[in-house]
Amino acid sequence: MIEKSAEDILLNVQNLSTYFFLYKGVMKVLDSISFDIRKREIFGLVGESGSGKSVTAFSILRLIEEPGRIVEGKVLFKDQDILHFSEREMREIRGKRIAMIFQQAKTALNPFMRVGDQVERIYRVHEKIANEKARRRTIEILRKVGIPESERRARDYPHQFSGGMSQRVMIALMTACNPELLIADEPTTGLDVTTQAQILDLMKEIRDRESSSILLITHDLGIVAQTCDRVAVMHAGHIVERGSVYDIFKEPKHPYTRMLLESIPHVESRLKLKGIPGSVPSLMDIPLACRFSERCSERMPLCLQNRPPTVEVKPGHMVMCCLYA
Amino acid sequence: MLNSLLEVRNLRKYFLLKTGLPRFVKTLKRPLKSGTKEQKIEGDSECVHAVDGISFEISTGETFGLVGESGCGKTTAARCILRLIEPTSGKVLFRGIDLTELQKNELRMMRRHMQLVFQDPTGSLNPRLKVRTLLSEPMTNFQIVQNSKETHKRVVELLKKVGLDEEHIDKYPHELSGGMKQRVGIARALASNPDLVILDEPTSALDASVGAKILNLLIDLQRELGTTYLFIAHDLAVVRYICNRVAVMYLGKIFEMAGVEDIFSNPLHPYTEALLSSVPVPDPTIRRQRKTLRGEPPSPIDLPAGCRFQGRCPRAKDICSQAEPQLKEVETNHFVSCYLWQ
Amino acid sequence: MVGLSIIVALVFIGLFAPWLSPYDPNKTNPEEVLQSPTLAHPFGTDIWGRDTLTRIFYATSLDLSLAMSSVCIAAAIGVMIGAVLGYIGGRLDELVMRIVDALLAFPSFILGMALMVALGAGISNLLITQTFIRIPIFTRTVRGEMLSVKQNEYAEAAVCVGNSDLRTIFYHLFPNCITPTIVLITMNFGYAILEIAALSFLGLGIKPPTAEWGLEVAYGAPYLVTGLWYLSFFPGLFIVLAVLAFNLIGDGIRDLLEKRVR
Numbered sequence: 025m026i027e028k029s030a031e032d033i034l035l036n037v038q039n040l041s042t043y044f045f046l047y048k049g050v051m052k053v054l055d056s057i058s059f060d061i062r063k064r065e066i067f068g069l070v071g072e073s074g075s076g077k078s079v080t081a082f083s084i085l086r087l088i089e090e091p092g093r094i095v096e097g098k099v100l101f102k103d104q105d106i107l108h109f110s111e112r113e114m115r116e117i118r119g120k121r122i123a124m125i126f127q128q129a130k131t132a133l134n135p136f137m138r139v140g141d142q143v144e145r146i147y148r149v150h151e152k153i154a155n156e157k158a159r160r161r162t163i164e165i166l167r168k169v170g171i172p173e174s175e176r177r178a179r180d181y182p183h184q185f186s187g188g189m190s191q192r193v194m195i196a197l198m199t200a201c202n203p204e205l206l207i208a209d210e211p212t213t214g215l216d217v218t219t220q221a222q223i224l225d226l227m228k229e230i231r232d233r234e235s236s237s238i239l240l241i242t243h244d245l246g247i248v249a250q251t252c253d254r255v256a257v258m259h260a261g262h263i264v265e266r267g268s269v270y271d272i273f274k275e276p277k278h279p280y281t282r283m284l285l286e287s288i289p290h291v292e293s294r295l296k297l298k299g300i301p302g303s304v305p306s307l308m309d310i311p312l313a314c315r316f317s318e319r320c321s322e323r324m325p326l327c328l329q330n331r332p333p334t335v336e337v338k339p340g341h342m343v344m345c346c347l348y349a
Numbered sequence: 350m351l352n353s354l355l356e357v358r359n360l361r362k363y364f365l366l367k368t369g370l371p372r373f374v375k376t377l378k379r380p381l382k383s384g385t386k387e388q389k390i391e392g393d394s395e396c397v398h399a400v401d402g403i404s405f406e407i408s409t410g411e412t413f414g415l416v417g418e419s420g421c422g423k424t425t426a427a428r429c430i431l432r433l434i435e436p437t438s439g440k441v442l443f444r445g446i447d448l449t450e451l452q453k454n455e456l457r458m459m460r461r462h463m464q465l466v467f468q469d470p471t472g473s474l475n476p477r478l479k480v481r482t483l484l485s486e487p488m489t490n491f492q493i494v495q496n497s498k499e500t501h502k503r504v505v506e507l508l509k510k511v512g513l514d515e516e517h518i519d520k521y522p523h524e525l526s527g528g529m530k531q532r533v534g535i536a537r538a539l540a541s542n543p544d545l546v547i548l549d550e551p552t553s554a555l556d557a558s559v560g561a562k563i564l565n566l567l568i569d570l571q572r573e574l575g576t577t578y579l580f581i582a583h584d585l586a587v588v589r590y591i592c593n594r595v596a597v598m599y600l601g602k603i604f605e606m607a608g609v610e611d612i613f614s615n616p617l618h619p620y621t622e623a624l625l626s627s628v629p630v631p632d633p634t635i636r637r638q639r640k641t642l643r644g645e646p647p648s649p650i651d652l653p654a655g656c657r658f659q660g661r662c663p664r665a666k667d668i669c670s671q672a673e674p675q676l677k678e679v680e681t682n683h684f685v686s687c688y689l690w691q
Numbered sequence: 692m693v694g695l696s697i698i699v700a701l702v703f704i705g706l707f708a709p710w711l712s713p714y715d716p717n718k719t720n721p722e723e724v725l726q727s728p729t730l731a732h733p734f735g736t737d738i739w740g741r742d743t744l745t746r747i748f749y750a751t752s753l754d755l756s757l758a759m760s761s762v763c764i765a766a767a768i769g770v771m772i773g774a775v776l777g778y779i780g781g782r783l784d785e786l787v788m789r790i791v792d793a794l795l796a797f798p799s800f801i802l803g804m805a806l807m808v809a810l811g812a813g814i815s816n817l818l819i820t821q822t823f824i825r826i827p828i829f830t831r832t833v834r835g836e837m838l839s840v841k842q843n844e845y846a847e848a849a850v851c852v853g854n855s856d857l858r859t860i861f862y863h864l865f866p867n868c869i870t871p872t873i874v875l876i877t878m879n880f881g882y883a884i885l886e887i888a889a890l891s892f893l894g895l896g897i898k899p900p901t902a903e904w905g906l907e908v909a910y911g912a913p914y915l916v917t918g919l920w921y922l923s924f925f926p927g928l929f930i931v932l933a934v935l936a937f938n939l940i941g942d943g944i945r946d947l948l949e950k951r952v953r
Contacts, residue, residue, distance in 0.1 A: 217418065220629075221627040244629065247629045270634070273632060274634070287557045287560070288557050288561070289564070290630065291585045292632075299565065464852075465847075467844045473845050473847075474848070475863055477867070490852055
């Protein structure tokens with residue numbers, strides 16, 4: 025489809041592994057995951073609970089704390105490996121060039137500060153502009169994210185905003201400096217479906233209007249299908265399949281992807297659902313093997329021996345599975 | 350209706366706010382359109398109209414879905430039907446008996462016929478009790494069993510029925526996965542052989558793969574036991590999968606009620622249309638034209654006069670701001686509360 | 692652990708006082724009045740020639756049992772009232788909580804003093820008043836826990852499966868409300884000892900000639916100026932040790948519970 029040129033790639037994650045070192049053992053939460061995000065695209069990272077999606081985001085932003093540690097890999101942000109940046113250099117990146125929005129907006133906002141003040145502060149600190157200019161930029165960005173009467177609302181406190189509105193405020197805060205990459209970790213969980221649709225539309229606007237890329241982390245395949253351009257499917261710390269949104273949904277290759285798609289009810293039809301047997305394996309001291317093999321109906325002896333190879337079954341469509349080796 | 354197991358008539362639940370709160374809550378209000386009036390009940394205190402006069406019937410053996418977004422009142426309605434919260438007014442007829450009129454002890458005994466499966470599998474199981482106790486409690490409370498041997502036998506049967514091994518009987522909730530806990534919750538609800546089981550978003554807290562298995566389990570159980578389900582959900586896809594009939598709620602009122610296929614293929618109320626078009630379909634080739642809703646829902650305290658959807662409705666007319674429409678049958682078995690159809 | 696061993700030691704002393712000390716605590720002995728600590732009388736003698744050590748040892752069982760029983764009874768009563776009020780709520784809850792608030796507004800010692808003045812000194816009155824003034828704190832604490840525990844869905848579930856209110860409260864919710872109570876009880880043991888001693892010191896508690904730590908301190912008070920430190924010191928020491936011990940135990944239990952929660 026799109027020709028992948030080096031300039032097109034904004035973020036290139038290569039063999040990223042993050043382990044948590046606990047008393048009981050080592051939890052290999054992320055095991056050598058690789059993916060890349062291009063400019064001006066919405067990239068979906070989808071997986072069920074415990075798959076490691078949030079840890080991926082925190083690893084990229086170097087927000088992993090003891091007992092967790094990034095043990096190997098590269099995170100190339102525009103060809104610079106930010107895993108080796110100093111803390112000071114990371115501070116320049118966070119919020120300014122890579123920003124992150126979280127699930128519960130209300131808990132992420134300072135309840136004691138007026139919303140407008142919180143946004144203004146970003147401008148003052150990161151872009152070093154003075155009061156009047158900062159104020160104007162604040163009102164502008166609040167308007168851009170779809171908050172009506174933004175001048176008046178800038179004087180309100182977070183608790184005076186509804187769920188959807190406070191999520192917009194968080195988006196305003198995080199896009200104030202026009203980051204090149206916006207990481208959105210389950211940004212619509214807990215919101216009504218109508219509000220969710222509005223927020224997702226806003227994300228698409230951000231991609232188009234500001235030319236930002238978005239890493240959209242979610243468990244909801246519906247959101248992924250309707251919002252994302254390309255997708256990576258995660259299971260137990262592995263990226264099992266990666267490709268365009270069409271590839272993943274219409275031509276899923278990995279057994280997990282296939283079974284997952286058959287487990288979600290559609291609002292359009294009433295096909296019989298199938299679940300996935302078993303559950304996500306414990307990541308404590310997990311051996312090097314396919315982490316889905318226990319639950320897989322097409323398991324082969326090869327699957328238990330080593331990490332399955334990642335195969336490119338079509339240009340841009342990768343699967344990590346012994347079936348395609 | 351001959352086969353009607355549960356009949357809800359004009360159920361209302363208002364939560365009174367004490368005087369300190371209204372001032373604080375006023376700051377939560379969105380800008381209101383003109384023509385708003387405060388709904389006051391009982392003197393000067395304001396109240397939240399969580400459930401504002403809903404009526405419906407459920408026939409024996411069917412799965413009736415109550416759908417709506419957060420704050421629409423569906424969870425409160427379910428609690429009122431079981432009288433876990435006392436309704437402000439209205440009637441709840443279960444097998445012809447008015448639950449709202451029962452004395453405390455009669456109500457307690459009545460509970461064996463109507464049970465509840467909770468949304469949060471972790472929060473709804475007492476962490477200090479073993480599975481064995483959790484399941485045997487309803488049996489002993491309602492005097493369904495005579496001795497401990499019988500209890501044990503029935504608990505094991507129950508576990509098997511929901512797909513759990515006998516070995517789980519002496520486990521504590523924290524030793525079980527989310528899906529297994531929810532199965533225990535379902536088993537507990539079925540322990541007293543109820544005629545009606547209310548399911549409050551039973552799969553919302555579970556992963557998709559686990560939830561699918563639970564939904565299938567519920568369907569199988571219904572086929573086997575003939576239980577009637579009142580299924581509360583916000584996820585329309587799940588509702589389509591499991592329900593026979595559906596009622597769509599908004600801010601305490603039922604906007605539309607019909608058979609499941611009917612409502613999904615032929616939604617009449619603008620809210621239902623918008624709701625359906627907002628659900629993201631897990632198929633990238635299907636990109637529906639979304640019917641956007643403007644703004645946000647009004648506060649359930651300061652409701653506008655007339656239809657409570659007017660501020661956001663793309664097809665609002667003058668009459669909509671004058672009086673609230675009533676729920677009327679406009680096609681066979683298809684009820685709508687909207688002036689577009691009256 | 693240190694606390695526990697101190698208490699164990701004290702209990703031991705209290706139980707075996709008659710065997711540990713050779714003297715009769717009440718027998719006066721005019722020849723040996725106001726003696727400094729010697730081998731024969733390790734803690735000295737008081738104005739009536741009675742061996743201080745013996746009196747202190749005998750006082751141990753009295754002080755400990757008085758303090759512990761008043762706190763335990765108060766806890767038992769307060770906790771039940773708190774649990775029921777927290778669950779039921781309503782006007783009864785409001786009424787009782789206002790009373791509790793009023794009682795808690797008084798420093799417990801002042802309240803204790805006032806009550807003992809009204810009722811008169813003596814061991815039974817002391818027990819009653821000490822118990823009474825400790826009930827409110829347990830009520831308030833458990834009621835607070837109950838208010839939050841009852842929000843849990845399993846509380847609703849308990850009603851759903853046909854439990855009566857009483858059973859829901861005491862079988863399901865109660866065990867989850869009492870964790871702060873345990874620490875509160877041990878801390879209160881310390882406070883109780885202090886208050887009993889202080890009341891007795893002021894003459895409002897135990898009546899002489901019964902031996903009691905506070906009383907012993909009182910006896911020795913006038914002589915401090917003249918340099919006879921030992922009369923007040925040793926009973927005071929025991930008071931300090933007991934209170935310290937209970938506080939240490941309380942801290943230890945709290946740490947243990949917190950570890951479990953984590």
